Amino acid sequence: MNYKIKETADIAGISIRTLHHYDQFGLVKPESSSPSGYRLYSDRDIEKLQQVLFFKELGFSLKETKEIINDKSFDKNKALKNHKELLLKKKKRLDEIIYSIDKTIEYIEGDKEMGKIEMFKAFNMDEIKKHQEKYFKETKQKYGESNAYAECEKKTAQYSEYKWKEVMEKASGIFQRIAECMEKSPADEEVQIAVGQWKQHITESFYNCTLETFRSLGDLYVTDRRFTKNIDKIKPGLACFLKDAIHIYCSNQIYSKI
Amino acid sequence: MNYKIKETADIAGISIRTLHHYDQFGLVKPESSSPSGYRLYSDRDIEKLQQVLFFKELGFSLKETKEIINDKSFDKNKALKNHKELLLKKKKRLDEIIYSIDKTIEYIEGDKEMGKIEMFKAFNMDEIKKHQEKYFKETKQKYGESNAYAECEKKTAQYSEYKWKEVMEKASGIFQRIAECMEKSPADEEVQIAVGQWKQHITESFYNCTLETFRSLGDLYVTDRRFTKNIDKIKPGLACFLKDAIHIYCSNQIYSKI
DNA sequence: ATAAACTATGACGTAACGTTAGTGTCAAGA
DNA sequence: TCTTGACACTAACGTTACGTCATAGTTTAT
CATH class of the missing domain: 1.10.490.50 (Antibiotic binding domain of TipA-like multidrug resistance regulators)
Known part of the structure; x- marks a missing residue:
C-alpha cells in the first residue's frame, strides 16, 4: 500500500520537511511516485523509517545511518539487538543522572558534601559513544x-x-x-x-x-x-x-x- | 577557588569551545578573570554549569536555560525536582522504545503482527515536550x-x-x-x-x-x-x-x- | 632564554532540519 | 465547469550549538 507524504509523516510522527530531507539525502527514498511527482511511500519505506528513528534515537548521524541501513548486508535483527544494548546503557545513564539529582538536592540543602567529579560524572557519554563507534565500525567491516x-x-x-x-x-x-x-x-x-x-x-x-x-x-x-x-x-x-x-x-x- | 578554562572543561566534561560559547552567550560567565584576560571560574560557576547540563540533558535550549537560570528567583531545589520528574518520563519513554524493539524483532521473525501506529508510538515526545513547556511557562510566570x-x-x-x-x-x-x-x-x-x-x-x-x-x-x-x-x-x-x-x-x- | 602548553578572539563550517515563498495538483461542492 | 481549500512540490535562507582552524598573547617548566 502507498502513502502520500502527509500520511507518512503522521504515521511516523515526523515532519514533512524531514521526509523531504531524508529523500534528498538518500536515506529514505520513496519507492515510487505519482504521475504528478508526488512521493508515494510503501510499507517497506515505512518500516525503513522505523529503523531510521531507532538509529536517530541512539544518536547516530544521518550519514552513519544511511551507510548502515542502505548496505545490502544490513541485518535488521542484529541492529535491533544492538539498539537494545545501547538503549539499556542510555537507561543506566539516566538512572545515574537521577541519582545525581538526589545527591545535588542533598548538597544544596547542606546535608552532604559533593565533589566536583561527582557533580558531572553522570553526564558522561563515553561508554555510549564507544558502543556506537564499535557498532558502526563492525558494520563497516561487514565484508x-x-x-x-x-x-x-x-x-x-x-x-x-x-x-x-x-x-x-x-x-x-x-x-x-x-x-x-x-x-x-x-x-x-x-x-x-x-x-x-x-x-x-x-x-x-x-x-x-x-x-x-x-x-x-x-x-x-x-x-x-x-x-x-x-x-x-x-x-x-x-x-x-x-x-x-x-x-x-x-x-x-x-x-x-x- | 578559581579554575582556568581547561580545568573547568575537564571537570565538567565539556569542551573549551563550549565554555567560550556559554560565556559569549551569557549563560555561564566566569565570575572573574586574570590580569591577562584569562577566564577564572569559581566554585559557584561550576555549580551553575552542573545546572546547565541538567537543563541540556532534558532538551531545553540554551536560550530557555539562560532565562530560567539567570532569573534572580531561580529555585535550584525546585528545578531539580522538576528535572527528576522529566527524567523519569524520559526513562519511561526509553522503556517503551526497548519494548518496541522486542516487538519489532518478533514482527521481523514473522511471529507477530505490528501495526503502523505501534511501530512509531514509542518515539513520541509529546508528553515530555508538554512538561518542558509547562515548567518553562511556570518559571516565566514567577512574579x-x-x-x-x-x-x-x-x-x-x-x-x-x-x-x-x-x-x-x-x-x-x-x-x-x-x-x-x-x-x-x-x-x-x-x-x-x-x-x-x-x-x-x-x-x-x-x-x-x-x-x-x-x-x-x-x-x-x-x-x-x-x-x-x-x-x-x-x-x-x-x-x-x-x-x-x-x-x-x-x-x-x-x-x-x- | 626557550619551547611547549595554555589562553584569548575571530570567523567559517557543520548537521538536521524549520520556515517561507511561489507554484502545481487534487478533490469536493456549487 | 469553475472555485476553493487542502495538499504536494522545489528552492533557499535561517536556526542552534557548537567544531575547527588561524593567529597571537601568556604561563610554566627546563
Whole structure:
C-alpha cells in the first residue's frame, strides 16, 4: 500500500520537511511516485523509517545511518539487538543522572558534601559513544573487512618496533609520492603505480587486500573521518584524491581481468 | 577557588569551545578573570554549569536555560525536582522504545503482527515536550504573572461570546494603531498613548497589570515565540517595537513617580 | 632564554532540519 | 465547469550549538 507524504509523516510522527530531507539525502527514498511527482511511500519505506528513528534515537548521524541501513548486508535483527544494548546503557545513564539529582538536592540543602567529579560524572557519554563507534565500525567491516581486521591483528602482533617503523615509513613514502602527484589526474600512470604499491604493501604488511576490499578501503578514506583526517594531514584533499585513484585502479584491474 | 578554562572543561566534561560559547552567550560567565584576560571560574560557576547540563540533558535550549537560570528567583531545589520528574518520563519513554524493539524483532521473525501506529508510538515526545513547556511557562510566570494568570482566568471565565469579541476587537484596534506608528520612534507620544491604553485594557479585561508585570509582558513578546509570532502577524517587527515602547512607557511612569 | 602548553578572539563550517515563498495538483461542492 | 481549500512540490535562507582552524598573547617548566 502507498502513502502520500502527509500520511507518512503522521504515521511516523515526523515532519514533512524531514521526509523531504531524508529523500534528498538518500536515506529514505520513496519507492515510487505519482504521475504528478508526488512521493508515494510503501510499507517497506515505512518500516525503513522505523529503523531510521531507532538509529536517530541512539544518536547516530544521518550519514552513519544511511551507510548502515542502505548496505545490502544490513541485518535488521542484529541492529535491533544492538539498539537494545545501547538503549539499556542510555537507561543506566539516566538512572545515574537521577541519582545525581538526589545527591545535588542533598548538597544544596547542606546535608552532604559533593565533589566536583561527582557533580558531572553522570553526564558522561563515553561508554555510549564507544558502543556506537564499535557498532558502526563492525558494520563497516561487514565484508572482507572483518576478516581483514583479524588477519591484520594476527600479522602485526608479531611485529617488532623496528619492523613497525619500516612498515610505517614505507606507507608514508607511498602516500608522499601520491601527494606529490596531486596536480595530475588520479588516473595518471605514476599515481596508479603508487596506488598499486600501496595495495601491495597492505597485503604484505597487514592483510590480503583484494580488489573489493581495496575499493571499500578507498571509500573509507573519505567517509570515515579519522581516515580522512589522518591522510589529509599529509596534504589537504589527499584522502579524496586517493579514493578516486583507488577506484580507477580497481576498475582497471577488473577490466584487465575480463 | 578559581579554575582556568581547561580545568573547568575537564571537570565538567565539556569542551573549551563550549565554555567560550556559554560565556559569549551569557549563560555561564566566569565570575572573574586574570590580569591577562584569562577566564577564572569559581566554585559557584561550576555549580551553575552542573545546572546547565541538567537543563541540556532534558532538551531545553540554551536560550530557555539562560532565562530560567539567570532569573534572580531561580529555585535550584525546585528545578531539580522538576528535572527528576522529566527524567523519569524520559526513562519511561526509553522503556517503551526497548519494548518496541522486542516487538519489532518478533514482527521481523514473522511471529507477530505490528501495526503502523505501534511501530512509531514509542518515539513520541509529546508528553515530555508538554512538561518542558509547562515548567518553562511556570518559571516565566514567577512574579506577578502567576497571580495575573489566575486573575485572568477568573475574570475571563464569565465573559460572554459578545464580550469576548468586544475585548478582542479593542485589543486588535490598539495593536493596529501601534503598528501604524512603527515608522516613528517607540517613544513617540502617539505610541506611548496607545501603549498606555493597552495596559489599561489588560487591567480592565484580564488582570491588574502593574508596571512591573507590564514590563515583563513586553519582554515576553519577544522571548516567547508564540507571542512574537501572533503579534508579528499584524505587522512584521511589531513585537519588538512593542517591547521597546512598553519599556519606555514603564520607565517614564516610574520616573514620573519619583 | 626557550619551547611547549595554555589562553584569548575571530570567523567559517557543520548537521538536521524549520520556515517561507511561489507554484502545481487534487478533490469536493456549487 | 469553475472555485476553493487542502495538499504536494522545489528552492533557499535561517536556526542552534557548537567544531575547527588561524593567529597571537601568556604561563610554566627546563
